[in-house]
Amino acid sequence: MRIQGLRIAGFKSFCHPTSFTFQHNGVTIVVGPNGCGKSNVVDSIRWVLGEQRAKQLRGGSMEDVIFAGSAYQKPLGMAEVTLTFTNPAGDTLPKYREYSEIEITRRLYRSGESQYLINKTPVRLLDIRELFMDTGVGGGTGYSIIQQGKIEEMINARPEERRNFIDDAAGIVKFRLKRQSAEKRLDETRQNLLRVDDVLQELDRQEEGLKDQVEQARLYLKLREDIRKAEFQLILYRWNQAKQREEDAKSRIAITEATQTEEQLTKQTRVTELETLGLEITLSGEKLAATRNEMFLVDKELQDAESQRQLISQGIQNSDERIQQLIDDNQQLEEAQNELKLEATEDQLEMESLQKNYQLFAAALQKLESDRLQENEALASQNNLLRDLQQSLLQTHTKLTNATNQQNFVIERLEQQQTRLIELREQHVQAQHHVQEARQKLSRSSGRTSVLEEEQEQLHEELNDLRLEHDEQQEVLEERRNQLKSLLSEFQKLQSRLNSLREIQERYEDFSDSVQQLLRYFQQHPAEKEKIGFLGIFADFAFLNTENPKILAPILENILDWVILSSIQDIPKLEKLCQEQNFSRLEILTLDRLPPLNEISSSSPITDKLIQCKPPLQEWGNRWFQQITFAEENESIFEEGLDKWQSNAGSRAWVSSAGTYLPAFGGIKCGRPAKASFGFLQRQQEIELLQSKTRVEEDRIQALEEGLESLEEESQERELEIQDLLDRLHEIQLDLTRLQQEQEHNQREVFRTEESLKMIEQDGIRLNTEQERLENQKLEIQLEFTHQEERRQHLENEVAAQQEQIQIQQQNLNEVSEEHTRLRLQITESTEQIRNIKGNLERNQRNQSEIESRRQRILEALELAKSKSQEGQLRIKELDTLMPTLLKKRLGLDEKIKMDTKIYEQKNQLHSDLTKRLQEVQKVLENLLQQIHQQRIEQTEHRLQREQLEEQLSDQWDFDPESNLSEALAEIDETSLVNGLRKQRQQLEAIGNVNLAAPAEYDLLMERLEFLQSQSSDLTQAAEDLEKTIREINIESRRRFKEMFEKVNNQFGALFSQLFGGGEARMVLTESEDVLESGIEIFAQPPGKKLQNLNLLSGGEKALTAISLVFAIFLIKPSPFCVLDEVDAPLDDANVIRFNQLIRRLTTNSQFVVITHNKKTMEIGDALYGVTMDEPGVSKTVSVRFEEADRLSA
Template sequence: MHLKSLTLKGFKSFASATTLKFEPGICAVVGPNGSGKSNVVDALAWVMGEHSAKTLRGGKMEDVIFAGAGDRQALGRAEVTLTIDNSDGVLPIEYSEVSITRRMFRDGASEYEINGSKARLMDVQELLSDSGIGREMHVIVGQGRLAQILESRPEERRAFIEEAAGVLKHRRRKEKAQRKLVNMQANLDRLEDLTDELKRQLKPLARQAETAQKAATVQADVRDARLRIAGANLVELQDNLSNVEQQARMLKEQVEALSDQLEEATGESMELEALVEQATKESDDAQQLWFQLSALAERVSATVRIAADRAKAAPEVPYSGPDPDDLERRAEQAERQQQELDQAVEIARERLESIREEVETHEDSLKRADKEHLARVRAIADRREGVVRLLAAEETHRAQVGTSQAEAERLTEELELTLERAQKATSEQTGLAEEMAELRKARQPLEEAHTRAAAEAGAAESRLEQLRTQQRDLERAVSKWESRIETLQQTAPKHEVNLEGWAPITEIITPHKGRETALSAALGPIAEALSGSDIGAALQEIGSTDITRTVLIEVSDKTEWRMDTTLPKGATWLLDEVDVDKRFARPLTRLLADVVLVTDAALAQTVVEQDPRLRAVTLDGTLRGEGWVAVGSGTNAVETAAHIAEAKAELKQAKAELADIAGTFEGAVQAAEEARVAAAGAKSALREHDTNLGALERDVLRLEKQAGASKNEHERMAARVQQAELRAIEAQQKLDETLDRLARVEDQDEEEPSTEERDAAQAALAQVKAMDMEARLSLRTAEERAGQSRGRADQLRRQAQHERQAKARHEAAMASRRAAAELARAVERNASLIKDRVSEALAQAEQQRVRTAENKNLLNSKLHTVKEQTRQLQQQLNKFSDSKHASDIARSQAQVRIEEAQAQAEEQLGVPVEVLLSDYAPAEDFDKGAELARLKKAEKALASLGKVNPLALEEFKALEERYEYLAGQLNDVQQARKDLSEVIEDVDKQILQLFTDAWHDVEREFPAVFATLFPGGEGRLVLTDPDDMLTTGIEVEARPPGKRVKRLTLLSGGEKSLTALAMLVAIFQARPSPFYVMDEVEAALDDTNLRRLIALFEKLRESSQLIVITHQKPTMDVANVLYGVTMRGDGVTRVISQRMSPATT
């Protein structure tokens, strides 16, 4: 037997399906650190049943599933399949090749398969246990396992030998038997308690069974006596019913005869009533006609008087206003005067303009004369000051002219630059202003969108708050109705008995709205009744239990029962105001058939007096019968059930509304959130737009300021240019004056200048100004006169139009008054003719009124006589009807008594009516008194027996059978305990034999293996308790060569590893397994010790297969197959294999 292959799918770093095909001998697995070599060891342990996540180097079992790396996604399951070559039949299974598969999913579910069939972990462990592989997995030596072997307790070291010896299978059998033994003890105790209890109950139950047997005999006599008495009572009631029915038939014939007479009299009365009605109508019509004609005569007389008055009161009135034509003429005259005044104003304005031109001409002449005179005066003064000064002034002025012109040219150039800057700023400002205008236009839609979004968000929040308020209100309503239902259920009447299949009467009868109190009063104590299907079974279940009085209502397949009685107006049967379960229609209608629902106490009294059999109940619960009345208030089961049903309906509606509003509330929350997001987005967009607009406005303002500054600078520069030009002109003028003065000084003499020309110019100017003042006054006067007369013509024309309209209205009024007077005269003539005709018709109507009144009185007299006859017949009919009604009531009562007797026989005695009349009808010599005495005697005998358990006989037999069955079970359990104890004893013997043999073999092998690894050293295994081979532990004593220590803790790391290996190899040699797995067990060894260990590997290879995880080249050299394990950057392990020829040493 050896491992044939190992397939990994999704196990740890083996993301892809990977298969390792093993060969007999030594298989070495090599590769760099972290490439996944140890995952091969973990896979072997995991597939063979390892369930410790710590042993598998994980935190939880799900860590064995590939978790994803690089571009590879995490997987959902891990799967490992181990294939074993079983051609030598070591495994107890009829297959030469065995495949063990273990599968784990992300949810923690795990599966095992053996050769593709579903299996359990126990099946896998039992399959491998015979080959020395158990839960300790001593055949798999992982990293750090060597140190654990030496540091473990002696009892734990014992487990390695037991596993190799195949003891674990027997230990599991022993533990299983011990668990069964413990569980069986509890069953045994329970059986003993039950048998003791049943034995204690059998004796009193036997006495009850004997009493029940006696009671059955006495009850048979009681039943026979009751049946015979019931048969006699039923025959007596049937005879009474026959007599009552015969009397009812006679009264019916008399009532029918009187009814025919009354019907004939009633027909005659109806004919007379029709004639009276017609005569009354004719009389009323005649009376109405007389009234109408009388009123018409009065109206016609009044019309004649009014028309005469109006015909006399219509005098002519002349028009007293001004003449419109005269006003038109005055308006035309005023218009001509206005035109003349406007012409005068225009002439005065033209004359003033001409005079102003003359004033300006004379002012210019005066200025020239003043200038000439001043020049002559200055020339004389200059000559006197000297020519030298004028020459100096000429040079100065020439220099000022040059300087001023140069400055003007410079400033002109700067002015042009300033103008360019201003134009550029203005152009940029214009562009930005257009952009800002566009932004301002775009702001309104954004603002509207924000306003709408804010309004929608507010509306959504309001809706959400409204729904939240409604939800809270509904939750409070649900809580309120639940509390009310709980309170009502607690206050509802409780039944002392709890019968299976029986429910309160409130579940089978439901009153209409507002009829609860009435039904409660009508039922009375029966409102606490129970309804069910089998009264007999219920009575047996109740037995002789001491309980308060309880009413039971049984299912019936009979139809409902009603009374045949006519009710007065305003009264209804209570049964018509309730809903009854059809299964209980018969008994409930029998209970309430005589109850009438009325509106008030007076009607209740009327109902009871009319039919004493009836009971009348008002809406407030007052119940009245013949000679008695029940009043007062109180809540019973009916009202409580109605209140509970109403509360449950309200609760259901509130819950339904709450469920409806829950979905609406979620939608409103989502809508509110969306509205808030939309409002925030709109607000953000508006804020962003305002930010951009603000920035643009600041740029426009900056450019505006810049353009303004450039404009101001341009204006200042223009002013400076103008000033420079003015200074140049002024300097040029001064230069020209200086040159002129020099010329005059040179040409003129020093005589004083004449003032005659200037004085003449001043005199002419003064004269012209006087003329200007006069022209101004004339123009002002003409304008005032024209303004005063302007509008006078329009005013006169409007007045003329108004007077013309007033005159037309006056003439129309006079024409209307004349026409009204003529119409009044015509009305007066026609009204007089109508008055005469109305008087004639009024006389005829008076005659008709008297004639119809006399006819009406005659018919009324006849009708009174006929009605009196009808009343007498009705009284006689009522008398006989009352008698017939009393007879019907008696018949109904007799029928009710018969039906009650029949129902009592069927319900209480369980005998059909036909059987009762045929088998228990009274004979001729029947003595009812003797039967009553017999019944009383039997009932007394039955009472003397006391409380009787009718089920005692059956219970005694059943209890006796159960006791015998449990006694047999008790004997079986005691025998099973004895058998299990013997099994445990046999298993202990097998464990002791297997462990003892294995111990001796391992103890023998260990010193030789230790000497191989430690030449010159000594080592041995020692039992901690040799006297108890079933529980003793194992201690390891080791003394390497050259050392005297025996304590394992004082050994070096390599020595500890070799010592642990010595113990494992000793076990391997004593009880060889088909394969062993070593995970870097030689990592801490030097070359010398490594070669010693390899020598042991080669020895083990002869009988077992070795799978070694290693980094050591010497170990690789002795391997038959070499597996290379690599891992690239994607975190996935890959395997390559190479078959090799091992080196010879």
């Protein structure tokens, strides 16, 4: 792969999008002044390749890489860098081999959001690192990007850090990452294996307790099945009884319904009579309404006739007024029409006069146009002549100015020559003085050199003593670290066991389903605990003091899952919750109801030896267990305790070490308990013990860490002292080098001063000759100046005369233009007046037409008004004739209404009597209906009872009583059946609490046991596989590292001799049992010096040594590209030449990007980019390709 291009936008000082194109196999040079942003190019490459350390990018936080704004630019919200690689050979990961180009993009927003893309597809940071792993490019181990200070960092690095370059070149970085991942997974596998083993041990204990519960549950289920069969026979018998009662109710309903039918016929007869009478009443009412309606119509006709007469009279009056108004309007319009005709005649005469004047003005304007054109041509000719004269005058002024400048230059040059002669004399005196000073300095530097060499020898001895002391401290530190590692491993095992037990405790698997349901509910709704007053269950606050909990089995088997509430007032809340969530039965203990204090002191209470209760249950538990006495031997409970138990019945109980229990009331218990929930208490006891051990281990770890920290501080102090000595030695070496340079400088200064004296004498001779030449040149310039001054005066007089002639010509043109403008105004004014008169004539004609039209409409309206007035008078006469006839018809209708009203009232009275008789019949029917309804309710009750029993038989026993009734009821005796069912239920209650889920739990437990055993086997195998993988990785890594170390070491020595012109250098592995953990020390011996540590070399020697190592790696395993940021800064000219030659040699296999200030380094470039800041704070680039430039210049 090779870098094809780089695009930067919003990164550091690159505010605007900036692109770079790099040479495929060659050198690209980046130059520019300090502070212009050159190194930001390197930072952008490191950043897009996944650099996560802001310090490596010369920033305080990652947000600093986003352009922060300048005096003229606002801050940006995002930084983006895109790096494009060519991939012609497909030498990359398999999934990218098919691409000819690979584009990597990284974006960062001020919100902190970050994006990585490969070929515009979002990827992870890990994907980018995998792409460049073992290529020398990626991460902090890469050797392809060497920035400012990286050379010094490589020299001063610890031996363990230097090996990173060899690891990357050897291709074992990915192996190291795989080994670290495998070791992490191995540790996790071992932790999981410990937890699985803990769970397996706990499940084995649970399996023993569940066996007894399974046997008890099976007995319970058999007895419950017998009860179910008896209940089936009883329900079937009761179903038959319900069916018979249902049929009796059905026959009674039939008799009552027959009586109802007879009464219904009577009711129908009465209803028919009532409907006939109602029909007659309706007809009579309709007849009465029709008569009243007819009378209403007559009244309405009378009112309408009167209203029409009034309206017509008013209309006739309005028509007369309208006729008079129309006559007046017609006279006014006729007068206005005559006035318009008079105005039209006057306007026509005025327009003819204006048209004659317009023709005269147009002829005069045409003549003035010709005169003005002639004046313009004359003026242009005069102006051209003036421009020629002015051009000649300007040339003369230019010659005068040049002559003046030449004269001033010659005078100034003569003054400079004189000053230079004086300076040369002063320099001669100073040079002699400098020779004397240089000899004195040479003598002083020799004495200073001896003193520094003695101090250097003494510091070497102190450094050796400190290193021995530091090595002893490192051995002690390593021993303490191993102890801490062992303690941490033991602490993790304890913590893993503790977490496993806590997970098992949180599931409460040893308790009843109802308690588990309640606890799961509170885990899902923690806020409900405080509302209800729930504190926990009894087992949460009990702590065993014995390793044999079965002694307490008779006492604790029924109380461990008691629910503890703060107060008795909380019980209704819990009861409501049980109803809402359908919880099973719970047993409750409230802390405000304490057991009574026993006045008879117990000689051996079980709270002293076997069990204790923790707050807030402590007081309640002490009172409760104070009533129970513990007997060491089983026999003593009968020899000593039996009499006391009989005499104190109801106040004291006894328990023996064998588990025999004499309660205060009830039967004596002995043997193994039917229920085992002690695993919870045993685990709780183990948790307490583990917590105690964990605290002890934590204290030991903390003490060891504090001691280790103190030792590390002392070690760091020794390292600082060693570093101080090294720094002092480095300063002494620098002083010695500086003194040597001063001696050489003084010798060169003497030689330089003598050469300066010779040059001063030669300069004096040259200056005298030059002074004579300048005097002659001065005379020639003065003659030329006089000639040009006379010509200038003559041209200025001619220009002034020509300007006067142009002014006269311009005045004549102005007069002609003024007359031309006056005539154009008169023509425009005449044209406007003619246009206005034409408009008035047209408007006058329209007004006359409109008046004529209005007069015609007025005459038509006048005729229409006269016609309407005549029609109204005729209608009034017709209405006066109609009104007497309507009054007579109204009187007849009034008499008829009175007679029809009397007949209607008589029929309504008869209808009321018939309605009362119908109501009496209805009451009888309602009584019958009520009887039928009651009988049907009884029938429904019997039917519902039968259907309910039938549904119960179908749902529970899948039995159809209709088809199998006779066979099923053949041998049923209800009394014996009820008595037998009662006895079976008593036997079921005597069994007590039974874990019905025990068989299923037992099967589930066995299935879980098998699964965990399989998991344990798989985890063991996985751990072995991981250990094998780690061994294989270590073997391959050692082989690759040794091979690469030898190759690089040989090449390093050869390259060192080439760059230094001799000498030798080598790398040495620090002592270590494992080559993968050893560091690398570098020893160098420049020509003429002893073999010594890198810290004793000069700055230039360090730089050349580091460059030798990096380029040695390149020669063994070339990286796709190499970026060098001012690496040549410490080198002198001779070493820069060797450095450049080496780069040219390496370009056959690698691509180089070099940032430099050195001109010699710039010469080897194939392309040159310049970085500048035209705008403060914003970088921009310019580029040159030398091949194209050479081709264009050729």
